[in-house]
Structures are given as structure tokens and as C-alpha cells.
Amino acid sequence: MSAPVEHGLYIVATPIGNLGDLSHRAEEILAAADIILVEDSRVTGKLLNYIGKKKKMMVYNDHKGAAERQEILAAIGCKIVALVSDAGTPLISDPGYKLVREAQAAGAYVTTIPGPSAAIAALTLSGLPSDRFLFEGFLPSKTKARSEVLAELAPIKTTLIFYENGARLGGMLADTLAVLGDRPAAVIREITKKFEETVTGDLSELAERYAGEKPKGEIVVVVGPPLAEDAASISDIEAALRTALERLPASKAAGEVARTYGVDRKQLYELTNRWKAESQQ
Incomplete structure (x- = not known):
């Protein structure tokens, strides 16, 4: 220096x-x-x-x-x-x-x-909206207390970031699903290490995957914002996707609408593929 x-x-x-x-x-x-x-x-x-x-x-x-x-x-x-x-x-x-x-x-x-932060690193790996997020750290270990905290977070329309350990991961995901409903999420483990792993999917899929599993290492769970709450909102998202497809390829259109509405890009991309298949029948 x-x-x-x-x-x-x-x-x-x-x-x-x-x-x-x-x-x-x-x-x-x-x-x-x-x-x-x-x-x-x-x-x-x-x-x-x-x-x-x-x-x-x-x-x-x-x-x-x-x-x-x-x-x-x-x-x-x-x-x-x-x-x-x-x-x-x-x-x-x-x-x-x-x-x-x-x-x-x-x-x-x-x-x-300044330097590394597991929360920020996990957010960048999650593929979930990153323009607004809330870091909660570790949730309580007991279901009742954990569910109470999750209930406070439920109405917040932003990506949520949690720290967790392998022994509690399955229970934490099950409680998160029960309180927040099914949302896109990611479980990210051992960031920057040899066995780094990012697993994405809906909370229901992740809760099922880790129900009987206790993965090793440092774990960050990232949960996307609330999904559309009613049929009208779903219609709005589909309309926005169709509009985006008029000027963008499917993957980019899905990404743009996913960021705007805080929904899973993969689901939107799959929807564009279904529309394409239906139009060719």
C-alpha cells in the first residue's frame, strides 16, 4: 500500500x-x-x-x-x-x-x-428478479416461529433471501411453501467452492426434493416475489408476453416479462413453446 x-x-x-x-x-x-x-x-x-x-x-x-x-x-x-x-x-x-x-x-x-457476500452472490445465481430484494438471514428453527415471520413477509412484493443449513432445509422449504404459496425459488449451495450447486424450480418442487435430504455446506435460499393473484393478473402477463413476442425472440421476451411481473422465466418460455406448438397444429 x-x-x-x-x-x-x-x-x-x-x-x-x-x-x-x-x-x-x-x-x-x-x-x-x-x-x-x-x-x-x-x-x-x-x-x-x-x-x-x-x-x-x-x-x-x-x-x-x-x-x-x-x-x-x-x-x-x-x-x-x-x-x-x-x-x-x-x-x-x-x-x-x-x-x-x-x-x-x-x-x-x-x-x-468491501468484497464477497453470500446473499448477493446467491441472488445473482438465482435467476430471480434482482432489482428489489429483502435479506432476512436465518429464519427461526421452530415451525411456529418460522411461520409467523414468513407471514409478515408474505405480502412484500420483492425477492426474499434466506440463509439456512442442510439439516433444517427441508422443513424451512415446506413452511415457506405453506405460508407464501408456490413461488419460483432457488437453493444455492457452497458458492465459489468445488461443489457449488444451484437448483431452481417452484417452492413445491424444491420442498419435495429436499424433504428427505440434508445437503452439506453453506446454503442460501432465494424466493421470488408473489405470483399473479387472480385470473385477470394472469391474463395481463400473457398479454404482455404476446406483445413482447412481436419484437423479441421467445427467450428474451420471456425474460423481459418475467422481470417486469416477478414470475418464473422458465414457465413463460415453456408457455411460448406451447403457443408455438398449438399454432402449428
Whole structure:
């Protein structure tokens, strides 16, 4: 780094799987850091080994008491302190916001080193509308509490992003289907890793597929916006698709209408194929 690194708190995004995704700037800050605040020193230790550095690490979470945070804040005033999570961007379903808030209130220098985020990466892989989305993180583990949260989300007309683990995936998908109704969705696993997998389909299909399966690895579930609620809305979508077909090939017409109405592009493309087959009979 051409200029000296200023004392302060650096929120450093780290890879979510592939260590090659560590940015050059993130590597420079970690190399310069006097202290690295971590979730698990074993996980961050592997990253430090990758860049060939040994650093002082302190375990930090938002349950740390005010006295411990004051010690860290004092260090931020005279040292380079990096905050990392086990993977991805800190503070996204991970601890850290209390420390950031108090460091800012104390007038300390606070900045972020942006980089990987599983939620955003999954959204780009899902094939679902990405112009508006809501990140919910992990849903409650119990069906009743999970269904209550899903009921609050049901009327929101935007793509929803959830984190989940393999053991709970089948139950989570079943509850999501029951509360939100059948919507296009995607289950995305092990992003950037060797066994990365994206499975798309309606919630009913995904709930059936994972009912008796407990896939390994980090999982993100992306659920599309509410589908058309009545026959008139379906007619509107079909009319828009026919209009789009007058100026675009089928695949592009399906994509355009899917983005506009928040519906499954594959279903619209299949509909164009049925119309074509019917017209040739």
C-alpha cells in the first residue's frame, strides 16, 4: 500500500469459499493490522496462512460486555484493527454492529473493505428478479416461529433471501411453501467452492426434493416475489408476453416479462413453446 494505513477500525470482507476471491486491498489491510477481531481464530488462521501472515487475533461477538468493547475501542484509537467474519462481509448475519456504532460515536476512523457476500452472490445465481430484494438471514428453527415471520413477509412484493443449513432445509422449504404459496425459488449451495450447486424450480418442487435430504455446506435460499393473484393478473402477463413476442425472440421476451411481473422465466418460455406448438397444429 503506497500510503501508511491509518489507525482505526477496518471492516474487511473475506472469501466465502474460494480463497482466491480475497481482494488485494483486503490482503493489505490484514497484513498491516495490529489486531484482527474474529469469530473463530481457526477459520481466520487458515486465511492468514494463505497470505503468509501471523497476526494477533481476538474473538469478538456482539455479546461481549461493554468493558471488553471499551478495551477494543481504546485499541482502535491507536492501532490498526480489522474486523472479519468467518466468511463474507462482516455484520451480515454476523456480529459487529455494536462495535461499529460505538467506534463511530467515539469519533474513531471507521471504514469498510468491501468484497464477497453470500446473499448477493446467491441472488445473482438465482435467476430471480434482482432489482428489489429483502435479506432476512436465518429464519427461526421452530415451525411456529418460522411461520409467523414468513407471514409478515408474505405480502412484500420483492425477492426474499434466506440463509439456512442442510439439516433444517427441508422443513424451512415446506413452511415457506405453506405460508407464501408456490413461488419460483432457488437453493444455492457452497458458492465459489468445488461443489457449488444451484437448483431452481417452484417452492413445491424444491420442498419435495429436499424433504428427505440434508445437503452439506453453506446454503442460501432465494424466493421470488408473489405470483399473479387472480385470473385477470394472469391474463395481463400473457398479454404482455404476446406483445413482447412481436419484437423479441421467445427467450428474451420471456425474460423481459418475467422481470417486469416477478414470475418464473422458465414457465413463460415453456408457455411460448406451447403457443408455438398449438399454432402449428
